[in-house]
Amino acid sequence: MTKLAVRACKIAEELSKLYPAPECALTHDSPFQLAVATILSAQCTDERVNMVTPVLFKKYPTPEKIAHSTQESLEEIIKSTGFFRNKAKNILGFAHAIVNEHGGVVPQELAALVKLPGIGRKTANVVLGTAFGIASGVVVDTHVTRLANRMGLTESDDAVKIERELMHLLPQDQWINFSHALIWHGRRVCNARKPNCAECTLAKLCLKVGV
DNA sequence: CTCCCGATAT
DNA sequence: ATATCAGGAG
Numbered sequence: 670m671t672k673l674a675v676r677a678c679k680i681a682e683e684l685s686k687l688y689p690a691p692e693c694a695l696t697h698d699s700p701f702q703l704a705v706a707t708i709l710s711a712q713c714t715d716e717r718v719n720m721v722t723p724v725l726f727k728k729y730p731t732p733e734k735i736a737h738s739t740q741e742s743l744e745e746i747i748k749s750t751g752f753f754r755n756k757a758k759n760i761l762g763f764a765h766a767i768v769n770e771h772g773g774v775v776p777q778e779l780a781a782l783v784k785l786p787g788i789g790r791k792t793a794n795v796v797l798g799t800a801f802g803i804a805s806g807v808v809v810d811t812h813v814t815r816l817a818n819r820m821g822l823t824e825s826d827d828a829v830k831i832e833r834e835l836m837h838l839l840p841q842d843q844w845i846n847f848s849h850a851l852i853w854h855g856r857r858v859c860n861a862r863k864p865n866c867a868e869c870t871l872a873k874l875c876l877k878v879g880v
Numbered sequence: 881c882t883c884c885c886g887a888t889a890t
Numbered sequence: 891a892t893a894t895c896a897g898g899a900g
Contacts, residue, residue: 695896711897717887718896751885751895759898789898810896828897852896861894862890883900890893 677822677838680874684850687870691849693799694856696722700775700800701732701767705760707792713750721747732773735764759787779805791828798845807835808848812855819859821876 684691694715697703702722709718725746729735735743743757750756763786767773775796776782782793791810797803807813809828813835817823822838823831839847858865866878 693896707896708898710895712885712895713897714888714895716895749886751887752883752897753885755884755899787898791897795896808896811894812896848896856896881900884898886895888893888895890891 673822674838676874677835680820680822680871681839681843681847681850683871683874684854685843685846688846688850688853691846691853693795693849694853695719697800698726698730700796701764702726702730703800704763704775704788704792704796705735707795708759708763708787709747709750709756711752711756713752717750721750732764732767735760736768756787762786763788775800777801777803790832794832794848798848802845804841804844807832807839807844808852809835810852811861812852813848815861816851816855816859819864819875819877820871 693703695703695706695710696719697706706718706722709721728746729738740757740761743760744753747753747756766785767775777797779793779797782788782796783790790806791808794806794808797805798808809832814826814828814831817831817835818826823834825831825834836844858869866872869875872878
């Protein structure tokens, strides 16, 4: 076990004490809804997403309902999340693919998921980990990228590379909780603008306190 | 690599 | 005014 891996495990342990049961902040009632909420979360606060999804899912709760909706209707509902044209198109395409190619059910394999419109590795890992309890990888989003760099767990800014490195540093049964805990910590304490190092219990394990 | 894009904090 | 927010497609 490398020195880096030892420190990574200490960080994971400390995070698990801070956030014993880290949950997905995106409200949803099904794997399908979680996938849609995650598509909406690109470059947008989850707080904002959670204001939009209740309206969206009340009108279109299932893949079938969304598949029978329209680009314009979706755009109007999700507009405030930004990138609304792309997101509406992706959500529509995703719903069609689920209905037409997967029998209305969200597939539980990474390879199948990332082929679907609007679903990349990050979203696929969220859906598999949160909705199905499958540790397909580490979720690397803007928070994980920032914190992994600040804590000196990686030097990279490439999501795929960071994921590969973190997967090697931590045992598989910690991937899901580690992802969620890092994201939670990134929102609450180690945020981009003004990281609160003074009240961060991970500061002693961090290479870049106060930077 | 660029583009998509509204809302919010600083 | 500007940076940033649970990214993905072309």
